[in-house]
Amino acid sequence: NMATVRNPSIVTILPSSPLQWEKAPPVKEAQMQRKTLKAEARKTLKRHYWLLIIVCLFAAFLSADYGSSPAALNTNMNPNAASQEASRTGESNTGASDSFGLLLQMASGDANGARDRVRDNERTIANQDTVATLGRTRGVLSAVVNSLSTGSFLLSVTDATASIIRSESIAIAILVIVALLVTLTAGLFVTEVFRVVLRRIVLESRTYDKVPLRRFLYPLQTGCWVRMAWVLLVENVYRLLWWCTVVGGIVKTYSYFLVPYIVAENPNISANEAISLSRRMMKGHKWECFVAQLSFLGWYLLSIATFGLSAIFYSNGYNAAFFAEYYVKLRATAKSAGIKGSEWLCDEYLYAKPSPELLNDTYADVVRGAATIYAGGATVSAPTGFAGWMSDWFGITIRQDDRVDAWQQYESDLDSMAKAEDILHGLTYPGRLAPAAMDFRLAKRMNLNPQRSYTVLNLVMMFFIFCFVGWVWEVTLALITEGMFVNRGTLHGPWLPIYGTGGIIILILLKKLRPHPALLFVGTVVLCGCLEYFSSWYLELTHDGQRWWDYTGYFLNLNGRICAEGLLAFGLGGLAIAYLLAPVLDNLLARANRRIMFIVAIVLLVAYVGDNIYSSIVPNTGAGITDYKEPGSSVESQRSISVDGPGNLMHTI
Numbered sequence: 001n002m003a004t005v006r007n008p009s010i011v012t013i014l015p016s017s018p019l020q021w022e023k024a025p026p027v028k029e030a031q032m033q034r035k036t037l038k039a040e041a042r043k044t045l046k047r048h049y050w051l052l053i054i055v056c057l058f059a060a061f062l063s064a065d066y067g068s069s070p071a072a073l074n075t076n077m078n079p080n081a082a083s084q085e086a087s088r089t090g091e092s093n094t095g096a097s098d099s100f101g102l103l104l105q106m107a108s109g110d111a112n113g114a115r116d117r118v119r120d121n122e123r124t125i126a127n128q129d130t131v132a133t134l135g136r137t138r139g140v141l142s143a144v145v146n147s148l149s150t151g152s153f154l155l156s157v158t159d160a161t162a163s164i165i166r167s168e169s170i171a172i173a174i175l176v177i178v179a180l181l182v183t184l185t186a187g188l189f190v191t192e193v194f195r196v197v198l199r200r201i202v203l204e205s206r207t208y209d210k211v212p213l214r215r216f217l218y219p220l221q222t223g224c225w226v227r228m229a230w231v232l233l234v235e236n237v238y239r240l241l242w243w244c245t246v247v248g249g250i251v252k253t254y255s256y257f258l259v260p261y262i263v264a265e266n267p268n269i270s271a272n273e274a275i276s277l278s279r280r281m282m283k284g285h286k287w288e289c290f291v292a293q294l295s296f297l298g299w300y301l302l303s304i305a306t307f308g309l310s311a312i313f314y315s316n317g318y319n320a321a322f323f324a325e326y327y328v329k330l331r332a333t334a335k336s337a338g339i340k341g342s343e344w345l346c347d348e349y350l351y352a353k354p355s356p357e358l359l360n361d362t363y364a365d366v367v368r369g370a371a372t373i374y375a376g377g378a379t380v381s382a383p384t385g386f387a388g389w390m391s392d393w394f395g396i397t398i399r400q401d402d403r404v405d406a407w408q409q410y411e412s413d414l415d416s417m418a419k420a421e422d423i424l425h426g427l428t429y430p431g432r433l434a435p436a437a438m439d440f441r442l443a444k445r446m447n448l449n450p451q452r453s454y455t456v457l458n459l460v461m462m463f464f465i466f467c468f469v470g471w472v473w474e475v476t477l478a479l480i481t482e483g484m485f486v487n488r489g490t491l492h493g494p495w496l497p498i499y500g501t502g503g504i505i506i507l508i509l510l511k512k513l514r515p516h517p518a519l520l521f522v523g524t525v526v527l528c529g530c531l532e533y534f535s536s537w538y539l540e541l542t543h544d545g546q547r548w549w550d551y552t553g554y555f556l557n558l559n560g561r562i563c564a565e566g567l568l569a570f571g572l573g574g575l576a577i578a579y580l581l582a583p584v585l586d587n588l589l590a591r592a593n594r595r596i597m598f599i600v601a602i603v604l605l606v607a608y609v610g611d612n613i614y615s616s617i618v619p620n621t622g623a624g625i626t627d628y629k630e631p632g633s634s635v636e637s638q639r640s641i642s643v644d645g646p647g648n649l650m651h652t653i
Helices: 027-047 049-061 082-089 095-107 111-128 140-150 152-165 168-205 213-222 225-243 247-255 259-265 271-282 286-294 297-305 309-337 356-362 364-377 385-393 402-424 456-482 497-509 517-542 564-590 594-617
Strands: none
Touching: 027 049, 027 168, 027 286, 027 309, 049 168, 049 309, 095 111, 095 152, 111 140, 111 152, 140 152, 152 168, 168 213, 168 225, 168 259, 168 309, 213 225, 225 247, 225 259, 225 271, 247 271, 247 286, 259 271, 259 309, 271 309, 286 309, 297 309, 356 364, 356 402, 364 402, 385 402, 456 497, 456 564, 456 594, 497 517, 497 564, 517 564
């Protein structure tokens, strides 16, 4: 058990007698312990800096932990001045945070007053919408933010429910109950359970070189989400009852301090066992824990002075790593003393890496799968020369090349092996050895290998397919929303080149990011955002200030050329293209007759070039296409077609 303590210097100061552990150590000894634990915490933070910063940031957003530190994150996303007016008048008018207050106001019989408040909020947003970048008058994201912050969404739901059951009072009562249940459920299953996730990630980071991002789904991986939530619910109920005595609440806050750590180590434990074990482990250590928290007072003050930035980028992660070390110290003490319930603390490989032999036995099927993959790699070789460079960096081949296909399939197999190798080499926690086992399987080989290279002919055909699909999407949307046909785009033909251009550059310029979906998402947002911004600027420059789209009034827009919801659509579209659409289309095009497809591609290219030449002389303009006022004026669309609809948001994918 003592071997589970990582730092040998900690072992020398642990008590050896079962009775000694109940007494707080002398002041000097306690200070030495804190220094040792803090030194270890700094090492963990240095080794996993960004991981700990991110997980603590998530905890702050969810108000699971560190809720008082991120002052810099608490900027009100509601730019209306309603809350400021409310502070002057003494009325509650805080948008989304007061939704439950609106329900209570309606339940008390003042439905008209609640509706007046919502209308006041909407008018305030319209009057205060003066910051161009934070536009709140148009777009899907603005509509969502406005409906939540003003309370209009709540009124809509209330009216819809009342129309069904024919009683507004019953509808309000139902919504009050639903709101309470949703709030409690979200608080329990998301906020509270994330306290366990945070501690699990920090505990793994102190022993292992890598902690996979999938550990954020620890409750799902273990299948113990409901059990975790139940343990934390019981803990909170006990603590709430103890707070009725005030002093008891303070004492039990420290008595139950280790419950999330215990659940993080062994989520199979019952609620009463976890609470009782925490209480026994903290006996004689409550004051010590309080002093340890007090030792971070300087960091708390610095956080206030830096508006939460020092906490976000350092002290939150440092604090999390320190108390993980503190738990490990108390765990070793409890195991050494053999206190009742310590047998639940049985995740030994959370604190010490297993032997290679044990890993090979536990993951025997993975080892066999790896051997098969490596054996297959002996029969293929990486393409060389210019063709190899083009396929490696840009995913392009002049024509179908079996050698390139075989090598890239092997690379895809190696990517699926990366996670397995991390486990087999002791770099990542072996989930199969956990008390609540987390299984791992090698990814099955599929016919949608995203690492593939595409032939020039297939890329040309996919360009026109993307262009045509984009045109059909926007024309159909216009037909539905406006009841009229609108030939969207700068050209006269049935294609929107910005769709095709965006799709192809994602496949070519971001080829190296395909093994990393998160990076591909970010890369797509940046690349397509730049493409859309440049396209807007170039068209406006070359057509006497004429605009083909304008996002002025959209939430988080830049000069009306790009906006946040459009960028989000780009990122999601990029993932869909790289991992699904392009591989499926490539498989279908590979079955077509190459000679016929070559002729079709030539005809399309000639028609496309001709359309570009003609459109440069006689551009495609008119209602629903370019009907914007001059940029210098208050830029508003004379018609709403393709401006407020999602078609315009996605026209650059």
